[in-house]
Amino acid sequence: MKSNEKNFIKRLQRQEEDALEFIVGAYLPLIKGVTYKVLAPLQNEGIVEECINDIFLSIWNNALKFKGDGTDFRKWICAIAKFKAIDYYRQAMKKVEFTSEYMEMNAEKSVEEELIMMENSSELIKLINRLDPIDREIFMMKYFLGISTEDICKQFDLTRTAFDNRIYRGKKKFSVQATSLTFGGNLI
């Protein structure tokens, strides 16, 4: 059986490999567009390629966490793509000596790196989960997806002041909760 527009989400969630073929065929142009837009300034084809692979792999590994129909799926993978691309951009900026040779030799991150990343993001995600839904979305958009303040204001019909207030209150909440986290937590 082949995956098509109607069944590919189910097949993807059941981890059928042909679903992967379908999503690469249908969405690679889009994913590449999103990734390029973020990573173009780095002028490094290798990072773009690795990032795209990583995005598809994450879609595959987290397919069960997706909820919704085909249109939602498109939005979901775009969000993942953007979030991943920004993540890659930030890492690359921190580590300018990141050479393409290194990329090929170490396509997978070392265990330590992976652990540290997991730790950092899981603590942050824990905090984000404690915000109320609208703030949660605003934070996700602003900090994970790098969407401009104007655009977010437009989408949520907020004034600039209201937006700033929400960000301020959220950050305050974060700092209170972050300091109350137990030792061993690793917060950025």
Add this chain to the structure above:
Amino acid sequence: MKDIYELLNDVKLDEKEFIEVEVNDLEKAKVLNTLKTSIKRKKKWRGWKMNVAAAAMFIGLSTAMVGLTFPAYAGDIPVVGDIFRFLDNGRTGLYDNYKEFSTEVNMTEESKGVAITINDAIFDGETIAVTYSVKSEKPLGDNPFIMDTLGVRGTNRMSGSLGITKVDDYNYVGLITASNFEEDDRDVVHFKWDIDRIMFEGSDEAVNGSWKFALSVKATDAEVTALNHVTEQDGVQLTMTKLAVNPMSYTVSYDIQVAQSVKDKWDAVEVDLAITDDLGNVYEGQNNGGYGENSYDHHTSKTFQKLDPKATKLFVTPHIVLRNYSTDDSGGVEITKDGVKEIVSTNTKSEREEHTQEEIVIDLQK
């Protein structure tokens, strides 16, 4: 708590922001290729981790088992630690001391989403007993079974097996035995177990795959005594030939000879031994099956629970059951490699006669 991927579900992004760029087929193929390799690599990695965890768990469990005087039943332990006991389930108690003296193997073979692990193996000089567990991605039904028997190097005679028991939909444990080798008193046995398929009871379905094991097991220290006790009654003659005592059990080997007059009259002769000792212990046991020229005259053996070291005499009482099968309760089916064959009887009425033979006394040398 939602993780990042679930959170991203709720984010409403502006579609206009996303522009498609041109991608050629080569690029698509490249991405797909990389993905498929990373998926496979990831699977392998996971499997490895699981094996290590399982191995570590078994080592942990077995040390605990040895340390306890009254080891808990496998039922109390989340994962089956002592499969011998688990399968016996307290019925005979025959396998109570097996785990302690067995060799941990922990070899796993995976095929078609089914992983078969040989957990322990033990060889008492007469019988190899191998415990195994089956872990499947899909449920295997209530009664899966494996037809492939153990192959022992240097002999083609063997018999005996216990089925598979379901732990839950995805986990099964089993015990397979092979007994009665042509040449006795081996110190070590080399055997292989090639499994081609797992079948389901009452169905044509099967999981066809390939799971291959080969290993050697050393015999546990056994004290072997040759016997020559003969008893004969109603045309059935029994000769006790050997007593092998090892730390976890003992085995009595014997020959059955049936007179022609009995063969003419009865379809089958079944012999079972009951053993007690001079201290009043009653030993539970299990027949190992046997080999011979025909279904009447054959060499067979029965393994009993651990021998009480203080006992000086064993009292063996043979029970004989003579049977005639009828068309409606025929002896069931004969299962061979070629398939299942029904045993058809011509008798119209089934008959059954029971005899208890005279007690045999075996003196235990001290």
